Amino acid sequence: MAERNFFExxxxxxxxxxxxxxFSYVNERMVSDPLPWNYRLVVTDAVSASGSLLDMGTGGGEFLDSLPALPPVTFATEGYAPNVPIAKARLREKNVQVVEIAADDVLPFDDRSFDLAINRHESFAAEEVARVLRPSGRFITQQVGGMNGLDINASLGAPPPGHVGWCLLEAKENLLYAGFKITTCREYIGKTRFYYIYSLVYFLKCIPWQIADFSIDAYFRRRCLLNKEIQARGYRDFILHRFLLVAEK
Structure with missing residues (x-):
């Protein structure tokens, strides 16, 4: 009966x-180490000196909407269809045009369209970013590294995610090959602490690329064991992996 209640x-x-x-629903039940840089501050400083901006992978437009001011020409892309109307509604009053895309290696913009491209946790093709940036244009990206949550997969007995090899050096190499000059590169490995197994389940539902076949039935026995460990200790830590790159065309 207890197991059935847990499943439900x-x-x-x-x-x-x-x-x-x-992710506000789990903000107090899932806590990540603070990063040694401030992505918002880096972006805000760059936006203030730019006349045109592209936000790649805007999600529901939450981050872009939170910025104090935007350039007169601002576009955002989003590849997850359910997020597109959410972003359009949120950003409409700021005159941001949200464009749905099918893949990051084809951006539907003319050559040399933007002074600045920003990218928070979205995949990118360095050559395509270079194409849509003007000469001396800047690209700012904070990425989720391939080691992020790798021990979540191991704990549940799931295969590693497909992006496990993604790291600062690979991203830097791609940008250099595309003709960028790297002005900032930083990497951080810390921890994300989960206080409840339920928060971890919700989190994995929201990021399906971490465990591709994740469901309530899949890995249930391991989740039972992990739940007992969290209850005994009060939490469980998993790997946090982030890196920041600022590049100039």
Whole structure:
């Protein structure tokens, strides 16, 4: 009976709605180490000196909407169809045009369209970013590294994610090959702490690329064991992997 109740509680958590790129529901139950840089500050400083901006992978437009001011020409792309109307509604009053895309290696913009491209946790093709940037244009990206949450997969007995090799050096090499000059490159490995197994289930539902076949049934026995460990210790830490790159065309 206890196992059945646990399964039903997991199912209820898994079934909670998620839209845009808003993790506020688990903010107090899932805590990540602060990064040694401030992406928002880096972007805000760059935006103030730019006349045109591209936000790649805007999600529901949450980050772009939070910036104090935007250039007169601002576009955003989003590849996840359910997020597109959310972003359009949120950013409409700021005159941001949100464009749905099918892949990051084809950006639907003319050559030399933007002074600045920003990218938070979205994949990118360095050559395509270079194409849409003007001479001396800048690219700012904060990426989720391939080691991020790797021990989540191991703990549950799941295969590693497909992006496991993604790291600062590979991203830097891609940008250099595309003709960029790297002005900032930083990498950080810390931890994300989960206080409840339910928060981990919700989190994995929201980022399906971490465990491609994740479901309530899949890996249930391992989740039972992990839940006992979290209850005994009060939390469980997993790897946090981020890196920051600022590049100039």
């Amino acid at each position: 509680a997991l199912a209820a958590e898994y079934g909670r709605s998620f839209s845009g790129w808003d």
